[in-house]
Amino acid sequence: MSPLPPVTWLYVPGDRPERFGKAMASGADVVIIDLEDAVAPVRKDEARRNAVAYLRERRGGGGAEVHVRVNDPATDRGRDDLAAVGDLADAVRLPKVESAAVLDALTGAPAYALLESAAGIVAAGQIAAHPRVAGVALGEQDLAAELAITDEQAMNHLRLQVVLAAAAAGLPPVPMSVYPDVKDEAGLLASCRAGRALGLFGRTAIHPRQIPVIRRAFRPTEEEAARAAEIVAAAERAEQAGVGAVALPDGRFVDAPIVVRARRTVELARRLAGPSQPPPETGA
Numbered sequence: 001m002s003p004l005p006p007v008t009w010l011y012v013p014g015d016r017p018e019r020f021g022k023a024m025a026s027g028a029d030v031v032i033i034d035l036e037d038a039v040a041p042v043r044k045d046e047a048r049r050n051a052v053a054y055l056r057e058r059r060g061g062g063g064a065e066v067h068v069r070v071n072d073p074a075t076d077r078g079r080d081d082l083a084a085v086g087d088l089a090d091a092v093r094l095p096k097v098e099s100a101a102v103l104d105a106l107t108g109a110p111a112y113a114l115l116e117s118a119a120g121i122v123a124a125g126q127i128a129a130h131p132r133v134a135g136v137a138l139g140e141q142d143l144a145a146e147l148a149i150t151d152e153q154a155m156n157h158l159r160l161q162v163v164l165a166a167a168a169a170g171l172p173p174v175p176m177s178v179y180p181d182v183k184d185e186a187g188l189l190a191s192c193r194a195g196r197a198l199g200l201f202g203r204t205a206i207h208p209r210q211i212p213v214i215r216r217a218f219r220p221t222e223e224e225a226a227r228a229a230e231i232v233a234a235a236e237r238a239e240q241a242g243v244g245a246v247a248l249p250d251g252r253f254v255d256a257p258i259v260v261r262a263r264r265t266v267e268l269a270r271r272l273a274g275p276s277q278p279p280p281e282t283g284a
């Protein structure tokens with residue numbers, strides 16, 4: 001069974017190095033140092049230097065993966081960012097990818113492509129299938145701005161295109177884009193649950209307080225976890241008995257894809273068990 005992908009991804013602006021430690025202590029699976037839209041143009045050189053210094057210092061250390069969102073890889077600044085962090089970061093995140101061609105020059109760390117324009121969504125299948133791409137995600141703030149979308153159902157059409165492109169290319173499931181209101185925890189929870197029903201998995205956050213909410217949203221309910229455990233146990237009994245088909249005590253027949261899904265649910269429940277709180281702070 002393939003390992004579960006990250007559930008929580010936290011952005012931290014590259015020009016706020018005093019916040020890097022706080023991001024690492026947030027409980028997020030992945031911390032993304034942003035060199036792109038969270039950083040004002042006049043501070044971009046400084047942000048890149050901060051990212052490089054942090055990555056050099058933490059090399060060999062444990063904890064969350066550290067990714068860097070570089071500037072548009074089709075620009076000189078983006079290419080310079082890639083040259084600076086490509087061999088240091090655990091992965092790079094490429095904004096505003098609109099064609100597979102821009103990915104050909106990539107070397108170094110695994111790359112995640114952000115699809116955040118009409119052209120990017122239209123080319124989602126080719127971008128996801130590029131051999132250098134480790135995953136794809138949506139940039140819904142940019143998409144909504146370009147397309148003037150204000151309706152969730154309309155955005156769901158775009159989300160599903162990316163979910164399909166990722167699955168068809170054999171990539172991990174697509175994490176949800178950021179929820180911009182950092183104080184609206186109920187709204188974030190509801191939005192995550194709606195995204196989960198679309199096949200999206202996990203979410204990028206912009207504030208540490210969003211991390212436990214996202215974990216809670218993607219954690220299977222007790223009922224889902226118990227049901228999944230029952231299916232896995234029945235499948236194991238059938239395997240030991242050399243029987244292919246599995247029937248649950250309530251008479252329901254279970255086939256192989258359901259067992260695979262149940263195993264993932266059991267694993268996810270185990271990984272996200274416990275209180276939905278970040279670990280104690282370890283300092284900035």
Ligand SMILES: CC(C)(COP(=O)(O)OP(=O)(O)OC[C@H]1O[C@@H](n2cnc3c(N)ncnc32)[C@H](O)[C@@H]1OP(=O)(O)O)[C@@H](O)C(=O)NCCC(=O)NCCSC(=O)C[C@H](O)C(=O)O
Pocket residue numbers: 010011012013019020022023034037038116138139140141142143177178182206207208
């Ligand atoms: C959104 C923020 C600007 C809010 O900042 P602020 O008002 O300063 O927050 P707080 O006062 O509530 O901070 C409380 C403490 O938490 C720490 N903190 C806050 N945010 C972070 C963070 N992201 N990482 C680490 N630590 C953080 C503060 O240091 C405070 O700590 P303390 O002083 O000890 O109490 C801010 O949260 C922020 O900048 N967030 C990240 C924004 C960002 O990176 N945006 C880029 C990604 S968005 C995107 O990708 C859109 C996409 O491209 C698209 O198109 O859709």
Ligand SMILES: [Mg+2]
Pocket residue numbers: 037095116139140141142
């Ligand atoms: Mg964006």
